[in-house]
Amino acid sequence: MSERIVTACVVIIGNEILSGRTQDTNLAHLAKQLNEWGVQVREARVVPDVQDVVVAAVNAARTTFDYVFTTGGIGPTHDDITAECIAAAFGVPLVMNEEIAAVIRRRPAPDAVMNARLRMARIPEGATLIDNPWGPQGFRMGNVFVMAGIPRVMQVMLASLEDQLEGGAVTRSRSITAYVSEGEVATALGAVQERHPTVELGSYPFYRDERYGTMLVMRGSDEAALERMAAAVKEAVAAGGEIE
């Protein structure tokens, strides 16, 4: 049952996320989808459209985690600098990719517009493509996957990656909703966590329909261990209040 743990870091590139103008939803989608493929998101960073910062974040991430997934900054405008940043991070030049260029040329445009759009065809030398049925592709360079920031485009790019990722253990989860306050069950939960170290037990308080409660979330890759912990958690909280 001790499958390898495969880890990932998500690097979200974009001033609009850091200004609060745009609410990121890509991290949650990536985390859920990647986990189904046996890749666990262990950290995320949100960085501005500033080359030095992006390069440093990508280089730190790609040497620390098995995979890195970036979102944002691959459009045709001056603030789309992700391709340059990845090339700089790997110390390779940007080159025009004819396969992406062909996709871009399918939609006719005056020369000036076409030249601007062709910015999206520049990828780091040695990179391979990430499919996008709707337009210009993303790319993979080493263990770094570079995708769009627009959620529906990011999602369709990600969907094409399953075969390229070598996954390990998949994290399964169980959750129990208990109408008790966290304090009432904290000691018992701490003891349960100690007795079941292979499963991670999270405790999240909530207030809903004028009642306080605690959502208990168990996560781990061993189904039998999860079941054992779930039984222990139920026992631990049953004394305190109603379980849902």
Place this chain on the structure above:
Amino acid sequence: MSERIVTACVVIIGNEILSGRTQDTNLAHLAKQLNEWGVQVREARVVPDVQDVVVAAVNAARTTFDYVFTTGGIGPTHDDITAECIAAAFGVPLVMNEEIAAVIRRRPAPDAVMNARLRMARIPEGATLIDNPWGPQGFRMGNVFVMAGIPRVMQVMLASLEDQLEGGAVTRSRSITAYVSEGEVATALGAVQERHPTVELGSYPFYRDERYGTMLVMRGSDEAALERMAAAVKEAVAAGGEIE
């Protein structure tokens, strides 16, 4: 007009964000509120409930940015490790704070429950408190502000901080919605950005009501410069399509 730029990093602590189970909304709220006070969020990190990782992220952030704001991990259960992590990051012991303990003791409970809840009264030696009208306080240690993860609690804690923050330039923004594709205006926008370097010009494509468009967002601290750029952007995109 060259007010000091005051920067911040947000450190979001919690496995539930990295698993995709919980959608973070604290970053966007923090970014918007802090900017109104002249503090610019320049980076964010999402880290798991793992002490070494939290300590490293906090130490990197507090030496790089003027302020650090953490969310999450200050409840009473075993997975709430933020106070320990901040103490470790600063190399000081955790101590029982009597002011927080008094708040916790207001709500009666059996000894075992009270002892668990009193975990929330432990703060790093030398920390000061962040008000919370609804329950146990958060705390400030040096330039690091430690707040709850539950959005409405984080928000009420943040609201109390205005007087403690020394802000600098406030970023103002203008936005223009243009029904043109990014490619059509990319070259013109790049030229506008070059001629107006003090204002940051972001370009965000969208698809709405079956029409493609581009949202142009200008951000900067100088109102006059913003107006000049807005006029230039309008001129640049007017040739391409309808402006809203």
